[in-house]
Amino acid sequence: MTTQQQIQQIQNDLYQILTSSAHSDHKQKRNHITLWAQGLLPYPKISTNAQELLKEKIICDLFEGNAPLTPRYILPDYQLFLSQGSEYLNITPPTNLYEAINALLIIYQYVPSVTGYPVYLGNIDSLLEPFVNSVSREEATNLLKLYLTNVDRTLSNAFVHLNIGPQKTVVGEIILKLEKELKNSVPNLSLKIDSSTERAFILSAIDTALATAKPYFVNNSILESELSSNYGVASCYNTLKIAGGSHTLVRVNLKKVAEKQKKYDKFDDFEKYLQEVLNAQVEIINARARFLVEEIKFFEHSFLARENLIKLENFTSMAGIFGLYECIEIIDGSKLGSDERAEVVAQKIMSIIKNTIKNVNGVYCQGYQNKIGLHAQSGIDSDIDTTPGVRIKIGENPTSLSKQLTIAGALHQYFDTGVSDIVVFDQTSHSNHQGVLTIIEGALRAGVKVLSINAVDSELIRVSGYLIKRSDFKKYQQGIPLRDETVSLGANSLQNQNILNRKQFPLKDY
Numbered sequence: 001m002t003t004q005q006q007i008q009q010i011q012n013d014l015y016q017i018l019t020s021s022a023h024s025d026h027k028q029k030r031n032h033i034t035l036w037a038q039g040l041l042p043y044p045k046i047s048t049n050a051q052e053l054l055k056e057k058i059i060c061d062l063f064e065g066n067a068p069l070t071p072r073y074i075l076p077d078y079q080l081f082l083s084q085g086s087e088y089l090n091i092t093p094p095t096n097l098y099e100a101i102n103a104l105l106i107i108y109q110y111v112p113s114v115t116g117y118p119v120y121l122g123n124i125d126s127l128l129e130p131f132v133n134s135v136s137r138e139e140a141t142n143l144l145k146l147y148l149t150n151v152d153r154t155l156s157n158a159f160v161h162l163n164i165g166p167q168k169t170v171v172g173e174i175i176l177k178l179e180k181e182l183k184n185s186v187p188n189l190s191l192k193i194d195s196s197t198e199r200a201f202i203l204s205a206i207d208t209a210l211a212t213a214k215p216y217f218v219n220n221s222i223l224e225s226e227l228s229s230n231y232g233v234a235s236c237y238n239t240l241k242i243a244g245g246s247h248t249l250v251r252v253n254l255k256k257v258a259e260k261q262k263k264y265d266k267f268d269d270f271e272k273y274l275q276e277v278l279n280a281q282v283e284i285i286n287a288r289a290r291f292l293v294e295e296i297k298f299f300e301h302s303f304l305a306r307e308n309l310i311k312l313e314n315f316t317s318m319a320g321i322f323g324l325y326e327c328i329e330i331i332d333g334s335k336l337g338s339d340e341r342a343e344v345v346a347q348k349i350m351s352i353i354k355n356t357i358k359n360v361n362g363v364y365c366q367g368y369q370n371k372i373g374l375h376a377q378s379g380i381d382s383d384i385d386t387t388p389g390v391r392i393k394i395g396e397n398p399t400s401l402s403k404q405l406t407i408a409g410a411l412h413q414y415f416d417t418g419v420s421d422i423v424v425f426d427q428t429s430h431s432n433h434q435g436v437l438t439i440i441e442g443a444l445r446a447g448v449k450v451l452s453i454n455a456v457d458s459e460l461i462r463v464s465g466y467l468i469k470r471s472d473f474k475k476y477q478q479g480i481p482l483r484d485e486t487v488s489l490g491a492n493s494l495q496n497q498n499i500l501n502r503k504q505f506p507l508k509d510y
Helices: 003-019 026-038 048-055 078-084 097-108 124-134 137-154 170-182 199-212 220-227 254-263 267-296 324-332 340-358 401-412 427-431 433-445 470-477 486-496
Strands: 073-075 161-164 188-193 216-219 231-234 238-241 244-253 315-322 373-376 421-425 450-455 460-462 467-469
Touching: 003 026, 048 267, 073 231, 073 238, 078 097, 078 124, 097 124, 097 137, 124 161, 124 170, 137 170, 161 170, 161 231, 170 188, 170 199, 188 199, 188 220, 199 216, 199 433, 199 450, 216 220, 216 433, 220 231, 220 238, 238 315, 244 254, 244 267, 244 373, 254 267, 254 324, 267 315, 267 340, 324 340, 340 373, 340 401, 401 421, 401 433, 421 427, 421 433, 427 433, 427 450, 433 450, 450 460, 460 470, 467 470, 467 486, 470 486
Parallel strands: 161 188, 188 216, 244 315, 315 373, 421 450
Antiparallel strands: 073 244, 216 450, 231 238, 238 244, 460 467
């Protein structure tokens, strides 16, 4: 191709972005242009084998672009921000609830991520509780309602994530009531739970979750033991250190790895090839992290780093996997959730993955003892017939909910930077919150780290790690442009991944 032809091709590609999508507004098109421009640059230096695995989509970098401009996920220390203010943003430490909320809404606009929006908004109850008595309860409710409305309207991306808990707080109680009232898909929400969390507070969260599919119920005891109390839940359900985050997330499609098994006669051959793929995954991850830190010099230029709101020594990178269900089915013929043998094979595969990933040092991963975090990747809209993370395939769930959660708990132990399971209840759940609480407590005891619950008639649908409104889904089908660009991802996933047919569990036995 001549230089003139290359220029013409670039112009055509750009024109397509600007004119092709009826679903995209100006800001979304601008983000698409940024990603497209990054794709014009060469990839960070990796081996020919790694390049081929990316080309074959056995390994996927989740559209971060050839030249990453920013860490994929950033979790600023908002507590430090409120206590010291920000010279860069010309903000002094707030003295009341008005000033605290205003300060947070300002800094959110300056926190980058792979989506262009902040993926972590902080543990909002502990952040704002010191200021809540500066106003009346009614005024606090109105202010928090405006806060949530502002977040939904200005940070219109379903990967924006807010945390509350584990302690019951005035702010936490108000947030849960407002979330049920507003029924917005943004922000995503998590409630950290441990033995100190009041049951009444959890029951209030259950009431909200059955109406909105949020909050997640997060196993704070286990995660604190792994990450210390200084962690947050960001984006889908990523568990990362505050004042840190993740440089990148690169995933392996275990289904595609298993399809190579057709050439093999024994599990040892599969294991050898899996390890080869995982080593290439680590190579790609480290190359991207090195490029971000050493060439882009993000941590040298960001005001977040200058003001100690993030620290390189708190970061890691993430190695994701998905398609475990199909992988087992292909190499063994057994089905996870139906055959006990599949559970044994799942444990064997996950042990190989964890041992391989953790056996290699991660570049600039000081936040995790120089190791790359392991992540159960939630899937994207183009993943047809490939199950997210280590979940059981939709339509193949065991009859017993306790069986599903026991399997999930056994597999969640392998992941330190994010994993979740989803349970959908039938309409009887609305009159049996105590039964739902029993299930949640049992799931956490079984080792489940992050659990999403939902009722079948909820306005919000948990696609995988994020939410969309049923009403937005209908608008999308009509070709109406929407603020939240993740609706398009969710709409395609609903169609491609059978999500609306998730098993509905009754509560008659609880």
